[in-house]
Amino acid sequence: MDVRTLCLGALMGGEATGYEIRKMFEDGTFSHFQIASLGSIYPALTKLTQDGLVTFVEHEQENRPDKKIYQLTSEGRRTFLRTLLQTRPAEDRYRSDILFMLTFAEEMPIELTEALIDEFAARHELMSQQIDPENTDKPAHQKSNARDENGELRPGCCFVAGLGQAMCNATLKFIRENKQGLLDELKARKANKS
């Protein structure tokens, strides 16, 4: 799925600026399973405008750069729905420098191994909070695609959020149960060698 399609999907929940779309992928509804950078979102919105799939209204702001608030056209909405029906989803891909590095735990000082595991856990703890669509700690201004017009949580979003949280919890549980064992084994190996 290219960034253009992702932008259309982001706008299915209502109007938004390019900056807000990025936030949906950075912190918001889509944060744990899709990514898109500003450097790809802005050109995508420009292209979509040219193709008539979105329109924007420029809002002048005092003492601030202008805001362009984008919105789907009916053509854009149709295109997105058609894409949903026709696209074969690409393979999932998970990319983690930390896990890659941990693979080489034997070659690093034990403190680094422990620090990497702790950071991995901390990131997942944070993610678990961000995922929760019912979490009210989040700043109120944040756009959420998780609710429909009536303010009800959309079932698809609920399911996906629940899945994300289950993955986070499994990760955290595994670390709680296996971190010390790994560190002990690494220590034993080091002692053996010398």
Add this chain to the structure above:
Amino acid sequence: MDVRTLCLGALMGGEATGYEIRKMFEDGTFSHFQIASLGSIYPALTKLTQDGLVTFVEHEQENRPDKKIYQLTSEGRRTFLRTLLQTRPAEDRYRSDILFMLTFAEEMPIELTEALIDEFAARHELMSQQIDPENTDKPAHQKSNARDENGELRPGCCFVAGLGQAMCNATLKFIRENKQGLLDELKARKANKS
């Protein structure tokens, strides 16, 4: 982490061809948490050769294209270990078209929703098998970085593989427990609307 570093890491487990390195990321040891395509691996190996971090021996083969078997130089080994100590790991990123699409479950036919969930489950089932470093179903020729010179499973790899499997299992469990509930709710909503 750029592809050059990933290649150095892949070669820490011993010599390999570019094709074999890709397999480590596609099917093998690193498959569930890193990716690299051939289009990036070959140029990376060329660059690493120029920089003196790897060397290769060309093996002529009958009726087959020549093989270039790459190997770390001591300089390459040192560089990789230094990188391990110095690199701040980038944020993890998980990318899933299926989860993105499922977010819009309300907008699609229920059969598609179900098919997407089933495919998601099937992929994770497969992944779970691929991850297991003790799985002996795998073709014997496949390079595995998971074992050291003595044929013992390396603790870092074990930990990372276990974590991957825990994530897969959590995913599969969540689907078993929540798939029907989602489908039922979607059906109820559709009935309500019409």
Add this chain to the structure above:
DNA sequence: CTATTATATATCAATTCGATATAGTCAAAT
């Protein structure tokens, strides 16, 4: 008998990332 899969390298256009520029507000730490 044909299609697909696997081994193996290589190239390249299109896409995407990541960093940077611009520009102003606001809060917090020095």
Add this chain to the structure above:
DNA sequence: ATTTGACTATATCGAATTGATATATAATAG
């Protein structure tokens, strides 16, 4: 008192990466 860093907001661009394609052959499956 002021500088540093974080947040809102758009835009651009070089560099990295993907994904597709080309080349060549063997083996396996349908």
